[in-house]
Amino acid sequence: MATNADYLHSSYRESLLEHLFIGELLRTLWLNGVHRVEVLHSEVDGAGYDVVVECSSVMRHIQLKATGQGRKRANVNVMLALSEKRSACVVWLFFDQETLELGPFYMFGGTPGQPMPDISHFRVARHTKGDAKGFKAERPNLRLIPKGSFEKLDTMGEVVEWLFGDCATPSPRGVE
Numbered sequence: 100m101a102t103n104a105d106y107l108h109s110s111y112r113e114s115l116l117e118h119l120f121i122g123e124l125l126r127t128l129w130l131n132g133v134h135r136v137e138v139l140h141s142e143v144d145g146a147g148y149d150v151v152v153e154c155s156s157v158m159r160h161i162q163l164k165a166t167g168q169g170r171k172r173a174n175v176n177v178m179l180a181l182s183e184k185r186s187a188c189v190v191w192l193f194f195d196q197e198t199l200e201l202g203p204f205y206m207f208g209g210t211p212g213q214p215m216p217d218i219s220h221f222r223v224a225r226h227t228k229g230d231a232k233g234f235k236a237e238r239p240n241l242r243l244i245p246k247g248s249f250e251k252l253d254t255m256g257e258v259v260e261w262l263f264g265d266c267a268t269p270s271p272r273g274v275e
Contacts, residue, residue, distance in 0.1 A: 131267060162189045191246075223241070
């Protein structure tokens, strides 16, 4: 159920969901025996990603999108610049609006170490607010990626495997 806080404090909630996602990701890796993971935050959202996570030899530039469970959303905006980053991806997480539990997760990107699929052919996004005459101009650097282009995952364990593959398990000698 949406509350006033959902839109009055949406930036705070967005930050909270990012921290919850990173915490769950790190916990899952830790429990899998992977203890050395680097997490970097983007100062400015100019390149299309929110966070960079490096696990062993795989570095992922991740754009996080969030939607409350039960809400109808057909697509998400993704910056063209994101596709220039090696191994970039979009994690579209759904969350319970009462408990803030995360899941399911919708993933868009290539396999670990591979580029993100070309997004230039997707529909160009438009501004959400119109000008004085109601015209909503195009946003040429943003594309609308439909939900059907994403792969659905139910657990954080599946997300870790999707993001990092074999790098998400410790080496046989225990050296990470």
